[in-house]
Amino acid sequence: MSSTSATWTSFIKSLASYNGDLSSLTAPPFILSPTSLVEYSQYWSEHVDLFLAPNFIQQEPDDIDSVELKHMVAVLRWFISTLKSQYCSRAETLGGEKKPLNPFLGELFVGRWTDESPSQSFGETLLVSEQVSHHPPITAYAIQNKTNKTTLQGYNGIRASMSATSLNVRQYGHALLDYENLNEKYLITLPPLHIEGILMAAPFVELEQKSYIQSSAGYVAVIEYSGRGYFSGKSNSFKARIFKNIREAEDKTKALYTVSGQWSGVSSISRGHTIASDAQVFFDANNSKPQHLTVKPIEEQGPLESRRAWQKVAQAIRANDYNLIHEEKSKIENEQRELRKKEAADDTPWKQKFFKEIDYTSLTEEDDETGYIKLANMANLSLKNILSGSIR
Numbered sequence: 001m002s003s004t005s006a007t008w009t010s011f012i013k014s015l016a017s018y019n020g021d022l023s024s025l026t027a028p029p030f031i032l033s034p035t036s037l038v039e040y041s042q043y044w045s046e047h048v049d050l051f052l053a054p055n056f057i058q059q060e061p062d063d064i065d066s067v068e069l070k071h072m073v074a075v076l077r078w079f080i081s082t083l084k085s086q087y088c089s090r091a092e093t094l095g096g097e098k099k100p101l102n103p104f105l106g107e108l109f110v111g112r113w114t115d116e117s118p119s120q121s122f123g124e125t126l127l128v129s130e131q132v133s134h135h136p137p138i139t140a141y142a143i144q145n146k147t148n149k150t151t152l153q154g155y156n157g158i159r160a161s162m163s164a165t166s167l168n169v170r171q172y173g174h175a176l177l178d179y180e181n182l183n184e185k186y187l188i189t190l191p192p193l194h195i196e197g198i199l200m201a202a203p204f205v206e207l208e209q210k211s212y213i214q215s216s217a218g219y220v221a222v223i224e225y226s227g228r229g230y231f232s233g234k235s236n237s238f239k240a241r242i243f244k245n246i247r248e249a250e251d252k253t254k255a256l257y258t259v260s261g262q263w264s265g266v267s268s269i270s271r272g273h274t275i276a277s278d279a280q281v282f283f284d285a286n287n288s289k290p291q292h293l294t295v296k297p298i299e300e301q302g303p304l305e306s307r308r309a310w311q312k313v314a315q316a317i318r319a320n321d322y323n324l325i326h327e328e329k330s331k332i333e334n335e336q337r338e339l340r341k342k343e344a345a346d347d348t349p350w351k352q353k354f355f356k357e358i359d360y361t362s363l364t365e366e367d368d369e370t371g372y373i374k375l376a377n378m379a380n381l382s383l384k385n386i387l388s389g390s391i392r
């Protein structure tokens, strides 16, 4: 057995007790990513044109669909476009899924997307992402385009457990999308996933089960995920159906639209509950390059900003220098321990910079300015801070 496979075997053993808390995972260097998990929020907006698209949709006199339904189709297209960035980008740039850096409390990642549209009607889109909990890791984020009064905000945590061959990951949290000019909001839940290929030391993500998009206009999209050898035999497959409301969603034949294909490739859309032979292309991930955000140069970043804070660790990872990785990581960890001790001693607990925690279970629909409770009720989803997508 080579030394690589020996460390991989012990890594797999450590995965057996992994619960989603990255600090408990000691992985061999070749599986480490130089990027912190706090950066992953950027994947929500690498197709800015699709993110803003509902703002530019017009109702035509001979339209069969309501304008709200047209918006829902556009929101679904944007959502599907985010998946390749979210779940395939490490495989594409680093050759496989990697273990991200474990963000420290208060770690920040900020950046912006400039307007690349021909008409310059998009304006600038900003991202702020903040690590709001360390044990367990939870990242909060907001993506805002002021020109078009469009905001996405949400938070994300994971729970993981190892089965015989794969790491099963459930995401908790949700995203809220607000199109202020349209007076429409959307609640987005996050799909469960699993990491395959671990035994072969070639990990990759596959999505599973369902996620939902609930519109404040009533429409709901139910997205079902499957991998190789399920309904199409292709990896990264999905089938999404749009219904008038969650009650209609109980009967698949009531679907107003059906979308089917690969989220990392091509998908098609048909009216009704089946994909017709003349179905139109819905989204083609191969033909729609992600637009990466711009981040300040490291020298100009503040000390809490992710790339500056992890700079030395990232360099050590790129250089494959295990001792240096460990040394530089320990510096950050010790510094964090000292900070927590000091906060406890001074009785000044750490506070988030950009986000506030809301206990939805103690709010009524009327008191909740975010609109989350109303949307969660419309979609029949649990309000408790438990796994997203859980039915009440």
Ligand code: CLR
Binding pocket: 022, 031, 040, 041, 043, 086, 087, 097, 098, 099, 100, 156, 158, 167, 169, 171, 195, 198, 203, 205
């Ligand atoms: C984080 C939030 C993003 C979507 C997303 C994509 C990939 C997920 C990541 C989330 C959480 C951490 C994750 C990662 C894939 C692999 C990694 C589950 C949900 C785990 C911790 C790595 C384990 C080590 C393997 C390489 C074996 O919006």
